[in-house]
Amino acid sequence: MTTRVLAAETTNFLLPNATFFVEFALFLIVLFVLYRYVVPPLSRALDERQDMVRKQVQDKELAARTLQEARERYESELADARAEAASIRDEARADAARVRTDLREQADREVERIQRQGAEQLAAHRAQTLTQLRTELDGLSTRLAERVIGQSLSDDRRRRATVDRFLAELEHTPAGRGED
């Protein structure tokens, strides 16, 4: 009981006593120590770590971007190379076609030239033969006919006409048939 009475006399829970000032001073000391020596290095470390993390994230993004760019460049170059290869192939194909056409044309021309040459030779032969015949056939046929009818066929004019007609007929005969 005495304690309770004493307590009631000496202390009221809600009223501070001189301890207040000591406590205030103690709290201010703690505050000062933390404010001066603890929080600044801690904040600095926090900031630095945040910077470091941010930098790492940036580095990572940069690396990812570089990789992406390299991949894109590789792919674009690959596509270019493919396109170039295709164009070279197409060109080669076109060249081949052109060479083939050229060669064929050349061969065609050669064939034509040979044919023409042959035809010309043939025509020359024919003309030569005709001239020869014209000179030889006249005397020969006359002699043959005189032997058959036993008289001279002196009428030169008629004889020449007969030979001419024959030769003309011969000339009108197509060349192909004459060759056979």
Next chain:
Amino acid sequence: MTNDAAGSAAVLAAEEITPGEHWTGEFLGFTMNIDTIIATAIAGAIVCGLGLYMARGVTRGRPTTLQLVFEALTGWVQGQVRDGMGLRAPRGVVSLGVTLFAFILICNLLAALPSEHVLPPPTADVNLAYPMMLLVIIWVQVAGIRARGAKKHFGHLTEPYAFLAPSEIITQYFARPVSLSLRLWGNIFAGGIMVSIIALLPAYILWAPNAAWKLFDIFIGVIQALIFTLLTVIYFSEAVGSDEEAATH
């Protein structure tokens, strides 16, 4: 019967743990609560010691567990201050918040030790709760005046309606200080009362509720430290105003 029980309880409590009663001494003619002062000094030494020990080896690399704890606390306070005030935060508010939380927490946790009957938690004494409250309230006023000017700071009391100014004055200068300090004090003081009541139980059963209560007391200690710090930051935010508010006015 009831009176008897109450009487014996009071006597028992007085013998065991006596919340609100202090081991006093005289100094220059003033009465001092020596137990509170010693407990405060111990709590302060723990906070400063841990802080200084941590700060000595502080690194941006791989932090120690202690550094992580301090970082978590500082980061949380910084976040609250940034959210509430942005760049207008007065200098030292983060340190104040960190100190309040760490110091109140350690003080409150002294209640969880079995030494409670020798060294009660200093937060159970208004002699610690009042100075902290007074510091916060005065600092808030100073910060508000410095941030917005005295006219605007006090003119704010009449907004939005002048006739509500008395209620605003009571809130700002009476209800808030009283509630801020006595909430902390009351919660921790009540913990002491609870222990003294549990101490009335027979010894063979006493340990169970005692252990349960000490665990709960730890929880209360953390919550009260959190509330005190959070309210401090909120009061500062209100007085200083946020960046957006400053931009719109």
